[in-house]
Amino acid sequence: MTRLRARAATVVAALILTGCSASPSEPADPSASPSPSVTETPSEAVPPDPGPTPRVGECHALTFRQAVAVVGRTEAVACRRKHTAQTYFVGRLRLETPAGSTRRVDSDAAQRQARTTCQSRLPRHLGITPRELRLTMAQAVWFTPSATRAEAGADWFRCDVVAVAGPRALLPQPRRTKGWGDAPVLAMCATAAPGSQAFRRVSCGAQHAWAAVATVDIPGRRLPPQAAVADRMEAPCGDVARARADDPLDFTWTQEIPTGEQWDAGQRYGICWVPA
Template sequence: MLAALAVLAGCSASGEPEAAPTTSATPTETATPTPPPTAEPVPRPEADACYDLTYDEVVAPVADDQETVRCNRAHTSQTFRVGRIDNLVEGHLLAVDSDRVQDAVAETCTDRLRDAVGATTEQLRLSVLRAVWFTPTLEESDAGADWYRCDVVATEGADGLASVKGSLRDVLADQAGRDRLGMCGTAAPDADGFSRVPCRDDHSWRAVSVVELEPGDYPGQGAVADAAEEPCRSLAESRADDPLDYEWGFEGPDKQQWRAGQTFVRCWLPD
């Protein structure tokens, strides 16, 4: 989900009642019943495997028939962690699609992304890289699959993925990677034509700094704007060739984004 692999397996049985046996004076041979098919667990995903997935595939919690591609070819997703689901809570086995299991996987994948791409928290927030996660389907879980998979993707626009070549491991550890996969915009963040793109693509603005907001309840749009104004304006002034002629912008969370965990503002400058 913003991400389970392979063939579905399961057991099947007829819902019709068996016919009553008939008697005969002549001895007959009794056919040996065929045992029902046995479900087999889906193989665990491979760490560092790459996939060429669509946006719809990565925002789904499970995805069938995902085929790996070579990481030196164009791809949109790379696995950075494969772990085991812990769905035993106080002696009760939770379903793999329960909110508690899915939330735990989401938290783990999100928390581990920073180290996987070699970034600080701010560097990650100023990039287009995001974590997605996958778990087995209910049928696969019933067959014994107990894994979860964390992937990293590069987002593009509101609902797109950018193709990349090569491994994304530690890609933000150097300036070249941050310049390539930093978060840039096609216009100012408050413009109608604004769209987030990787900085390797054509752009006119760039996210350059992060302002942390006080934790707690959502403070409202006015308070978010007030918190952003001084630090973003000061940063723009310090980088301007003419301290009397400069532009700056900011991008802050709305109430829904706040609930999703974005409790910070991005400062933007022309680039």
């Protein structure tokens, strides 16, 4: 038996998608474009436009940068065309406070509502459990209206599913992503052992050398010392690796302990890896 201990040096993009907060994805507001100055009387004033409300099932051709940082705006595309995101839930933001004031769409409370709702609904959409989702490259991203649209009455938030293919790349998706969670292409693999310089997290549909096979919960409000986490993960990871090996006396495995940044983003578990 060979055991390797690894601690990721940085947060991998595939694991921080769930921690991003999103901004508008609707077309730019025409009122933002320069135009000649016009003096209007109240009767001639054009009411503000809240814009269209997203719909469940819409597809989007997001780039990796748009999915992570939500830079730029995209229109929905036909799902028969190549796309990298699909909307699986649309909800309403709770913008009215108990005191009667109105929250901004980019407030912590509004973004927390969108984030927690989208993350909790993704496993159900994909047809897998939350624990199984940990071992996939699928992630939830969320979008809210612009401040201008919100002032005009838009109060929606949109949940999209994306899947990371590898560094700075998203997987193309089928027409329907409902029940897609057990697709082999979504499984999490790596180009090298976690902790090594060549380690890159990739879809198992790409060339890979290691596969993620199990996760181990880490209790507590703060990330324990690395040695304590490694000790906690040793038996579960070893058992999984032994069960998958051809020879129960000769097998290799490694454990990936979350970084402090990953822990703060909500990853309260370590990952067990075996050679592919």
